[in-house]
Amino acid sequence: MYRYIIRRLIQAIPTLFGITVLSFLLMSAAPGGPTAAMSFSPQTSPEQRARLEAQLGVNDPWHMQYLYWLIGDTWVRRDTDGDGEGDMWGQRKGILRGDFGRSFTRGKRPVIELIGEFVKPTIELTGSALLVGLLFGLPIGIFAAIGRGGWFDNISRVMAVIFSAIPNFWLGLVLILIFSSTLKQADGSPFLPSSWQCNPTLIKCPPIYERLEYLILPVFTLGTAYIAGYSRYMRTSMLDIISQDYIRTAHSKGLTPRMVWFRHGARNALIPIATFLGPAITGLLGGAVLTETIFSWPGLGRQAIQAVTAQDYPFVMAFVVIGAVATIIGYIISDILYALIDPRIRFN
């Protein structure tokens, strides 16, 4: 297994390299550039704009910018005042030495530090939504398959279609309208909070179980799609399994239906679901961009969108690299899980 993992990781290197080149190229080719909006003030002179471009290093050709991003620029004299002459040694070490660079806009802070600050709320939100999706989606799928064609199956199917089709941003806004703007508590405050992780006057949020009211609306918004998806996957998988010979054999041996459905049926039906878990874990990082925005959730997705809008290259590239690595690892985990759960599959 270890050889398999190492082989897969080595194979991922060119993929990762290709993703970074392509992302950097696309980003550099985008119109405007990071300094256009930053210096869009009636008091800014062309010289100030040139100085800003030099400071950020975006006046270099794109391939040189990429090279500096990759291996750093500590070997180059940088021009920081736009006069064409180098006046200090470069300070970037490059991603290969673990330096993801500094944000162009956000207090010039290291982007990896910024991402570290925002990833926790994102995982808190998307992890809760995934958990809700699995806890509700899988049983719904199993029961829908058991009662195939019955009222529960039909209702769950219709609900799954509806919740798959409703866009998250619309559902979120409707929920806010109903539970935060229209319905009020006795003291006039919203029935459920529409935003933030916890009471804004608190410097540190209490543990998640003490502030579930802040999670209800965003997790429901995000979780409905998970429930819809997993219930359908599970139903299909379950139907596939219960038509197998060994299920018929189990029935003919006189086992109780509950034993057949859950011990023999559901356990085997979970195997294909494992393949979805890897990418789903990856999705925890960036899968809630719109939901975070609607609920003012201080997560990574919302920050990434703002970085793209501001053309904050280091932030965007760090997000791309982390996302790409997470995706690759997610798929590897999926393959490993599949092989571990299903003894018919071997790593070779």
Add this chain to the structure above:
Amino acid sequence: MRTLIKLAVATMLLALVSALVVPVAAQEDPGEDGGTIITSTFGSGPDTFSQIYCTDTACSAMVGFMYIGLLGVDPVEAQIVPGATGALARDWEVSEDNLTYTFHLRDDWFWSDGEPITAQDILYHWEIINTPEAQHPDAWLTDVISSVEAPDDYTLVVTFPDPQCTALNYAGGLAPVPSHYLSQFAPEELVDLPFNLEPDITSGPFYFEGARPGATTNLLGYDDYVDAELGYVAPYRLVQVVSADQTVQVEQLLNGEINVLEGPPVNRRDEIRNAEGIQVFEFPGNSWDYVGLNLADPTNPQPALDPDTGERIDQGIHPIFGDKRVRQALAHAINIDAMIESAVFGEGQRMAAHIIPSSWAYNPDLPPREYNPDLAVEMLAEAGWVIEDGVMTCRGCLYATEVDPNFEGSPMTFELLTNAGNTRREAIGIVVQDELAQLGITVDFQTIDFNTLLDVMDSQEFDAFILGWRNGYPDDPNTVQLFGAEADVPGSGFNFTSFYNEEYFELEQQALTVPGCDLDARREIYYRMQEIMQDEMPYIWLFVQNGFYAARDTVEGFAPYPSQLWWNVDTWTVQQ
């Protein structure tokens, strides 16, 4: 009798004690009873609380609460004045040549750790501005300030390369920073100091309590704040929350989740005005919109001046907007009052030229061009444009007579661009398109990505665009970068429309170098400059959007001035 006397004496003593004690008690710091001010920002929220590295509005607001500046503004006069509240400078002198400003500093300011705030704190700031390794975002100040010296701890001498009456705005960038703490670090270390995220040495009316990135920033009232109006800072806590967008902010204000809001979207302002328990303050703002017209040949963009000789370069003329009479006529053809109603729900004020109505330099005697389509048609006819079969057609227009005879008979049609997603500008574009269509003028109105629009404007290959500017505060007109010949360079500079007028340029220089920077003398010059701008019309001057502050009734002391919401925040209290 004796009892009565005793009773009378006791009553008098009680009255005396009450008279002495009650006022004192009334002036006591209310502590947590001062309440919590909760305001909001949208976007990503503050990422730093460093005076040095903060560049966006979210962190600027928080830094402004935590630190004093070198200079301060009088909220009534809307000008930088000596002795302003919360400023280090007591007063200053200006040399005869307007090049050197000598600031005399107050000696009663202290950092929250007890160290005095002195000229050394500004001198240190200037040193790191000049040190590339420190990566100071305002390094451009070295282009506009020649030197900073501190003859003693409470005197600061700032020298400028050119005499400019707007020099104080630049000097304002030299804020005192806690040099006694920061100077122990190498310049390249400053950007990564934990101090930037959790500042524990401050000087303003509030100090840092804590922050949750992307969610909230909490400050506490600093009771030793020297300039506190009441002798203490009344609000116990001030919280800035990060909201998703402006719509969410309005909901939060209406719900009571926040209690102070700046600049809500125009389409929700009536709702706020009519809501119970909310107080509002409205004023002419400093953000204004315009239609920019390309005066030069868009097929061959050229800089206004030769970079080597400084001589003027022939930039050609735009087939339509190269003629001043056409530009003036178009201004008469568009109903800008109706536009204000449709684009900003009536929340705006017309502009006659380039200076905003709230500025001291605004010319109140210069009315905006009236809406008069008939007059527009007449003026266009004089300029060689007539309506034929419902189409505005060139019949002897300037471009056909002076540049290209083949242009004769061409219809008046042009492309109008603005940035997608801005509903206000999209509404403006639709009004312009509709109004001009009635005169047989075809406007190809397109909305494009903002950055793409900036590229197009930079290239100077456009016909017309809709955009806006936001003036600084306090506003001191300086349009060198906006309309100056040096700023008319394809690829850079903001004189996208290639405006060129010798008299205007001369007046601009005069206005910036008036001896002693006499305000009345400068005002007269700006009045004339506004007349020129209304005549030349490089932009169709539209409107300035009204400013709007709102607070829940539970906030006591809310008494803003234009663009000055927080000037007396140390006296506010919030009922729980």
